[in-house]
Amino acid sequence: MSQNNALLEYVLRLGDNTLILGQRLSEWCGHGPVLEEDIALTNHALDYLGQATLMMQYASKVQDEGKDEDQIAFLRDAPEYKNILLVELPNGDYAHTVARQFLFSAWYSLVLENISSSSDEFLASFAVKSLKEVKYHLQHSSDWVLRLGDGTEESHRRMQDAIDKIWPYTGEMFTMDSIDQLMFDQKIGPNFISLKAVWLDHVKAILEEAGLTMPPDAWSHSGGKQGRHTEHLGFILSDMQFLQRAYPGAKW
């Protein structure tokens, strides 16, 4: 794979994580358990879609085929999406959304921290900016893990169940393939394997404080980064891409 293609894949991985998670979170719009949370999650979605736009613009530049960011975001098929599986998981109950958000934000903030000093100038400036937003997301989901885990018997049960269900999708965040390795060698991105210890420390501290049990390290689902997705992604895309598929080139 050429250097340029590897960078494009890498940018899509980062951009698709926020595009798909942003799309997922926006499903909460008008359905939040309380007004404040409805607003909070749609604010998260807005941050993610903004970050996705920046990444897709960069992808468009790297790709250099004359496709703009909207074409890249809306006109690819499922195997061409390179997000990790965790972000495409359904929202579930509020505890599931919180668990997914917490485990993802704890990882994503480490990734952005690392990319802040990337040798790729655009990625570095993107990361410095996005990290400010993601720190608020991490604080928000950490607070909710504590509140639900250390709340009533019912909220504790649901929070534990959500952590247990989502945990087997966290392993993919710490995998390295040949593209990740190439980017790491060029000081563009992190060695994902080495982020795991810091991530575990943070996650463990919050789970313990919340009175929750950390699931054991076991087999994990993966494949999203290579375009092998769960059945859920197709449903997200049929929703997200409807307009551009039905009315190609439609503008606001």
Place this chain on the structure above:
Amino acid sequence: MNQINVDEIWTALGEIEDPEIPVISIVELGVVRDIQWNNDSLEVTITPTYSGCPALKAMEDDIVEVLNEFGIEKFEIKTTLTPAWTTDWINEDAREKLRIYGIAPPLHSTVDKLSLVGRSRSIACPQCKSTSTSMISQFGSTACKALYKCNDCLEPFDYFKCI
């Protein structure tokens, strides 16, 4: 055509109100980063407050309108991410305008580590000045604000959070 002095353009852009907080200008907010002539073309550099801030497009349109009023035909509006926008750029005058408008201004410089992780010390109520306030949600009516309420006058209010 004679080139219009950039100072004049700065002053004119300084009259453009933030679309969501119409008491401060986009210059006071720190969104306009640079204005310069490149030969016969004017280059205006702006930066987004938040990555997904929907107001940025409206600000761009407003800038174009002002440039058109000046009769400037060749211009480019560039977006930069570096240095990343920070609430530190909002000066004391603008903070006072926010307070009068009913939005508690960002309290600390982002050098304060507490504010970086979203934890802030007591925020004064912009209505009654009481510091007995509590945060309802870190996410408010726009990306840049958190929702607070005053424990004394019981009014809810927006807080411009530090980033």
